Amino acid sequence: MNATRRIITAGLLGLTAMSGGCGGTTAQPEPQLPDFTLSCAAVLPAVQGTDLDRKSTEGEEKTLHEGTTALNQALRDYFGSRTDIRMISDEQAEEAGKPRTSLAGAKAAAEKAGCNAILETTLHRYKERIGGEYTAKEPSSVSFSYRLLALPEGTVLCRGRVDEEQEPLMSNLLKFRLSAENSFTWVKAEQLLSQNLREQLNDCSFLVGKQ
Template identity: 30%
Template sequence: MKNISNILTVVMLCGLLSFLSSCSGRSVSSTADTEQDIRPLDAVVVLPAEAGGDGAADGQGNDSDSLRKGAGFIDLTIADITKDCRNVRVLTASQVESLMDEGNKDNSADVIGHLGKTLHCDAVMVTTVHRYRQRVGSDMAIESPASASFQIRLVDVKTRAVLWSADFDETQESLLSNILSFSKAQSRGFKWVTVENLVAQGLKDRLAGCPFLKR
């Protein structure tokens, strides 16, 4: 009887963890027009990521150096994720600089409009990084976990309407502090990840849900 009771307990626990992990994956983090309103885009230009915030050195991953480092990593990661998308062109900062007229560099709306006319693109993807904090510790022991926050917007060059957007804001949590993080913890091998790992997976998940990228 004792063995049967132990088996039932294990089965119930596994069922609970499975249910909780499925719940943790149901968060909605992106938006787009309704399916019937989504029109195909023949050309999407990806701009270099921008550093958001006031650049104050607060030690929380929001200082200028951290944000610039995060923006650079995001640029490389988006380029890699979208390399097989036939309607996507990723621009570097120097390429944007060379394409812009002198009077348009400080106005984001003008940048979008000018690139739309010059490159004959339908939409421009803009990414803003708000937090990029590296973990302090190792895979197995941590003093401070990796933390990141960014926003992606796909903007129509003609109307300036946001066709699609996605947000990411996560500070890695231990399984003990949040049982709902079981699914993520399992996918990460129950280890503390670097901020690069955190952001790369976040970008991959978000861009996979963008209906305008042609793969």
């Protein structure tokens, strides 16, 4: 029995040395409206979250810009070429004639695309790892939120928020699956973002099921 226990302990310690689970909290989607039928959803370009308490540095602005680019790519990868999803470009959003960050602007963009729902995403933090795959000094860290609105009322169909920082496997064994998916390495922020986006959108029945 003691020999078996030593073998198990050694195995877990070995995984700890080369692992990188993801720690943090994710908000659950809102209760969904069972009588709403999605014709198509217009996906607005991701926007940067603003901190009203302080002004972002030039470096932070650059990083957030890189993050919104990564988030937009993750959205395109997730939805692929689905006919019930319309990806809205920055130019198309501006052509709607109203501020794209307002509900009126979102409605205008969705209506122009012929959709009865709009998907908005906001990036709050995007921090790249410092170091390599196995010896990162600082882990990747991301935070974003999303919401799917029914039109024309603007009722929230689904919403969620992610605040994730990769952490060693033994810090949170519940995240073992993500560690295995990442081959027990320290992942880049882009991969951490994509994984969490996929999990969030998979929880929204209006956005899955037609894939």
